[in-house]
Amino acid sequence: MFWQGVVNGFSAGWIYVLVALGLTLVFGIMRTVQFAHGEVYMLGAHAVFFACVVLGINIIGAFGIAVVALFILGMLMERLLFRRFRGQIEPSIIVAIGLILLFQTTAVVTFGADEKHIPRFIQGVLVIGGLHIAWDRVLSVIVGAGIMLALYAFIKGTKMGQAMIATSQDMDAATLQGVNVNRVSSVSMGIGSALAAVAGGIMGSIFTVEPFMGSFAITKGLAVIILGGLGSIGGAVIGGLILGLVDGVVSLYSSSTMASIVGFALIVLILIVKPSGLMGGD
Amino acid sequence: MDSGRSRRIGKGALLLLVCLLPIAMRGNDYFLHVYIVCAINIILASSLRAMATTGQMSIGQAGFMAIGAYTSAILAAKCGIPVYLSMLGGGCAATVLAALIGFPLSRIRTIYFVMVTMFLGEIIRLVVFEASSLTGGSTGLMGIPRPEAFSFFGLLQIDFSNKLHFCYLVLLLLLIILLVLYNIHRSHAGTAFAAIGQEESLSSSVGINVARSKVLIFSVACFFTGLAGSLYAHYMTVLNPDAFGTFTSLYILIYVVVGGRSFFGPIAGAILLTLIPEFFAALKEYQPYVFVLVLFLIVFLLPGGLVDLPRRIRESVRKAPLEEAR
């Protein structure tokens, strides 16, 4: 039983990593208090659902549409709303809360509050040595790992990625170096939102799509990136896996509520002792 | 009559009006219900504002509200303790947690502090969920008693199952709490808190014990938040953990930011934002859009909050004659 718990936790952990992907960029690196990230993830899931189930486009195309749509939404959010309050925590929180209500209500009146389902890519279960793991969860691990690597390569290897790092470290210095800070901010929120869409779509196929699925994403996402350290992609992976394993194993011997409590208590402890997280260097 | 005096008479008249309103509307139980909810929200918002003066902006106050609510409810319903005492017990329980966690938290910088409070609030809510034999878990606690009835010198019968009487209990507590907070705000300690909020390292260098001040105001704020929770519990007679999630904490923050950071800001914010859902209830599922509109209007056009409105109006009125002169 214990090892099945470990396997459960490992796959749950990668789901958390997937969900924290976009947030790592927006909140971790660019330090925008984007509390509405969970709702962006939710809209992404609905976009995939709409394109795939309602419009009948094949699943890959549906993801493509959702990614593009949410990239644009992310850029618009930054340009119209968050840019004005860059660096100011409280107004950003208000803007984010406004967006949360806006997106949730729009999802409810447009799509209905009922749970919807995105068709699963793969059916079936992988069985290794008596341990079971569903193939669609294996897929989420693969996709999560792939995107993490791509994000890492992007940050370290491209000019835009480096510009994001520079902006997050010292905005004035970056501007002096010729970085267009406004464009960098827009693009990063765009990419972050697009990643949220991917996570939403995958989660929507493993579980369900409904207007209130975002609160899970933002809570777990924040927990992951704080545990791992703001700004660290590797940290997000480690943070997600730790939280996942805690959930998978503790819930076997106690309850899943207890597992969440332990997980969050761990986060609080980290924030008190080393706020920069496991891999963050502040 | 000088303008200061006439303004004070005006404020007094307004206060009197607010206090007499429940009696005037005594047949209308729905009005009284909204009045009570509004008063509780004002307590929550004002308490948050008080601790936010030191830079400790929390989005976990619903957790402390839950501690107050459940402690008081359990003490009264399951241990048979008189409600007046159990409500105090609720406030004290919240304060104890605040004092315990306050010192480690006082060292944490702004954005991390916000995050910690969010997770703290979540942990408290999950603990309520988990301890279901005590708290009723996800389905909640029922049968919470109203405060015991008593008679005032044999003449006036006070029975708190009557909404009007409960209304005045809440109003009384609200006024007392606001008086205490106002005195803190105007006191030497209040100035120290504001100084910490502005520039923490500088305050420390002029001799203000930053950690102790922060913990002090945090504990006081949480006492009132816990008390508000107890009031809520004994009013509703039914408790449910979803009422105490992060969203509720965010709403309390909205009351403060929309109202403005001055002393009276949270009062204005709480009143406006409690009334909006009631006025626009006819819109059903579209009602949140009104809320969103108000939020965006405030944050973009009136960043100082509602209390800034009179000043803005005065300034734009003063500008007008200049433009005409051109």
Added chain:
Amino acid sequence: MVKKRLFSPMLVSAMGALMLIGSVISSAAADTVKIGSIWGLSGPGSQLGVVCKDAAAAAAEWINGKGGITVGAKKYTIQLVVEDNKNTAAGSLNAATKLVDKDKVKFITGMNVPFQFEAVQTVTEPNKVVLSTGKCSNLIPKNRFTFSATNGFTVPMPGLYEFMAKNYPAVKSVAYSAHDEPGAQVVAKVGRDIATKMGFKVLDTVVTQFGTKEYYPAWTKLLKDNPDAVDIGISFPDSLAANVRQGREQGFKGPILSCGTGDSNVFITLIGKDYANDFIYAGFDMNAPDNPAMVKEIMKLWEAKYKKPFNLDALDGWSSVWALAQAIEKAQSLDVEKVVSTWETMKTIETPWGTGTMGGQKVFGINHMVLCPAPISMLRDGKVQATHWHKPDM
């Protein structure tokens, strides 16, 4: 001069005539009975609330179309006052307070989640307002004005176990999975009692978190005892579906029972065709040709009015209004005490699933549950294999 024209005598008399006609029309509709309708229209789990609210509105419209509720010489039109309780206890209390204090209703319909109508009862019982719930599984004699318009969750359970015993004779042991919500725990207890009485070995009950869709840890715990069958109890349809699917993913091959209601096709889609096997539950296929006549009529009305696919859970909403209307008409009075005493003695009452009767005296001590024929279906190979109608006796 245009302004003068606005007050021309012709316009004034036309407006006067309109107002006269309007007042005649509204006075003709003066005989209305205001009935509250509380459902969770926002917040998590609201998909059921929205369809139930829509079905309640459709029921009111259908009844009004047939002349309304006849009481003596008058015909009363039902005017539903809809409130959203946001799926919370506080919201339910607010909604009930508004309906009773502001709208002065004497009848409220709605809700099938215990903590919600329990909050409402703190207002309706002291104020002597009839509460016709969509589904109330724990009636208490103290709550004299509360009724359950449909079978409680536990009603079909003996039928579930009998069906399983007949079709899966090799089953010897049953394990249980239940939410930490009291209603779900009651369901699990009833299940254990039935299993014990029928001679099954009762294994452990695993507690899951209300509202979760992650059942892997629960199944990992359940499977270590190697049960022959698992009773997953009551939850929202998509949670039940996730539960079944994840159990199959973890390798469980035995029958899975649930007293959850809902449409077979929805379950098959959510569970997935290859995993929708050996699932026995208290619902049926809404497209089956031999369904009860009233179900078919309701579906037709629904599709004409709302132009969206029907959802079987909506029948709770329909019943909450229809059962109450029948009780009022049988009592021939709008007086609350008369309606209550009539309703609890009705020998026959029409339900979407066929003719039912008032019951509950034996189990709850109060005859306030509308007992209807209870469908029990089994899914196998991604299809509904059989539907059996269980006649409850309570």
